[in-house]
Amino acid sequence: MSNVGFRIVQYNNRVNQEVIEGFKGIATSNIGDVMGRMYAMDHSIKSVNKPGIHIVGSALTVRTHPSDNLMVHKAMDMAKPGDIIVIDACGDMGNAILGELMCHYAKTKGIVGYIVDGPIRDLYSIAEMNFPVFAKGGTPRGPYKEGPGEINTVISCGNVAVSPGDIIVADDDGIVVIPKGDVEDVLRKSQDIQTKEKMVIESIYNENWDRTWVDETLKRKGCKVIDEYAYREK
Structure with missing residues (x-):
């Protein structure tokens, strides 16, 4: 029984860390150009941090109901150092999907950052602690913790499909998604540019x-x- 809509997929097939590290210091604009300018998330998902942010990591994907973050909490517990938690909250701006406490916990786990197609809260505190978070904006309205949702399935975030294990690079310009099967080719071309x-x-x-x-x-x-x-x- 697949239990579509409320399920967790165990995923461990991450890209070699040495290849992931190769994207550090390469601008998202250069990476996006070598992928036909097709794999950049919508501009509405922006950094809430101070200027100068640049992160690289492996996508741990979450699909959640727009008002709920139960599966985000589970993803935090599952995440491995170097992961970026990418959250499809349908772009809805009604309820914050995460806040300051979840960022402190993620920091202790070695999670690289969050990408949220939806809002967050505690923007000032998150910016001050400088933990990398990209989101559509903020709201003081908190989330529920009831489900449903999915972890490590294919999601849509910022109008781009994201699969578990895809490489995420994000900076002040925005976010690009590198399909895991193409990372070595994209890395070589990005370095050339x-x-x-x-x-x-x-x-x-x-x-x-x-x-x-x-x-x-x-x-x-x-x-x-x-x-x-x-x-x-x-």
């Missing part, structure tokens, strides 16, 4: 950044350059 960007920045300050592509693109797309006086006469 990061290297190229450093070279471009160097060329900018050396005043030799090649800008010919701009006019070449405009010409190819049929853009016309018109004399100012000829334009006015029309």
Whole structure:
């Protein structure tokens, strides 16, 4: 019996930690670009921390009723160091899914952070302790602890499908989801882009950044350059 809607899946097939560590320091924008700009969560899920946040970890997924966090508590107990708890609360803003106490507990467990498609509470305290949390906003209204929900099934968070074990990278720009079967390829390509960007920045300050592509693109797309006086006469 599958018990859809109220079930916990035991999942231990995490990506090699050395590969996960490789994403540290790589901007979400670079990672997103190599995945066709398709795997970034909706902009409404933002960091509640001070600027400069950057986290990388393995997704432990939770699907919960928008007003309830029972399964989030269970996920906290199940989580292993290096996990990021990713919560599908349907984007509803009615009840906070977690608060300060859950962040302190997560910190002692080695949990990297929370991603919440919904609201949280105790925003100031969480920002002050600087435990990584990304959410849609805040509300003082607390959650119930009744269920139902699911742990370690495929969820939707910020309009992106997230499977248990996918790699999450989040920073001030937002959150990207890297499918676990593609992590090594995405890592290599992301590192290449990061290297190229450093070279471009160097060329900018050396005043030799090649800008010919701009006019070449405009010409190819049929853009016309018109004399100012000829334009006015029309």
